[in-house]
Amino acid sequence: MSAEGMTGRLFAVLSALLLCLVAGTGAGYAAGSDSQAAASGARPFDFYVLSLSWSPSYCDAEGKKANKYQCGKHPAYGFIVHGLWPQYEHGYPKDCKSDAERRVPRERLRAMSDLMPGYGLIIHEWRTHGMCTGLSQDDYFAALRKAYGSVKVPSDFPSDGGSVKPSDVEAAFIAANPGMPSDGISVDCDRKYLREVRICLTKDMRFRPCEELERASCHASSVEMPPR
Numbered sequence: 001m002s003a004e005g006m007t008g009r010l011f012a013v014l015s016a017l018l019l020c021l022v023a024g025t026g027a028g029y030a031a032g033s034d035s036q037a038a039a040s041g042a043r044p045f046d047f048y049v050l051s052l053s054w055s056p057s058y059c060d061a062e063g064k065k066a067n068k069y070q071c072g073k074h075p076a077y078g079f080i081v082h083g084l085w086p087q088y089e090h091g092y093p094k095d096c097k098s099d100a101e102r103r104v105p106r107e108r109l110r111a112m113s114d115l116m117p118g119y120g121l122i123i124h125e126w127r128t129h130g131m132c133t134g135l136s137q138d139d140y141f142a143a144l145r146k147a148y149g150s151v152k153v154p155s156d157f158p159s160d161g162g163s164v165k166p167s168d169v170e171a172a173f174i175a176a177n178p179g180m181p182s183d184g185i186s187v188d189c190d191r192k193y194l195r196e197v198r199i200c201l202t203k204d205m206r207f208r209p210c211e212e213l214e215r216a217s218c219h220a221s222s223v224e225m226p227p228r
Helices: 005-041 055-066 105-114 119-128 137-149 167-177 209-214
Strands: 045-056 079-088 187-188 196-202
Touching: 045 055, 045 137, 055 196, 079 119, 079 137, 079 196, 105 137, 105 196, 119 137, 167 187, 167 196, 187 209
Parallel strands: none
Antiparallel strands: 045 079, 045 196, 187 196
């Protein structure tokens, strides 16, 4: 074989090796990126859950350990915002890696305290759930306020305390909010108290079903709902 032929054959072999190396590196990078996104919860979420906590249940259950600002208010708080949580159709992200600012400025804490009466709660919700949305702090807390404004809290809860049926609480919210599906709301309870009402919302704050959450709803026949 001539020197020119040898040079051409060698060039072809080297080119093929180089193409294989580049292809292999690219595949490895793509797989790594997908794996990191899944691990951090960075993939796009599907919908929100707005969690409304019945404040008197928290105050009664915690007693002297309860947040004094929240539980010392007169008249007492009723439903407050626990959080606005991004959700997948199955499961949810939390504690995501993010370049967003972790510190929540005091001005924002004060501005949100009408819905979330506890600075620690606001900070926790931003770091645990808000940073998984891909939104800035401004946009996340604006979305939280919009979500709260999209839900009408019914006023016919017992004012003198006593027990309630979780199914009656769900029915009251559905009646007060036209378009809310029966499988788009979930009531959370412990062994004694009604704790929260959780409502599923699209990213533009419309009601939607969420069967996975609805299946986890409180199955007690009745629970306590302390008065305000």
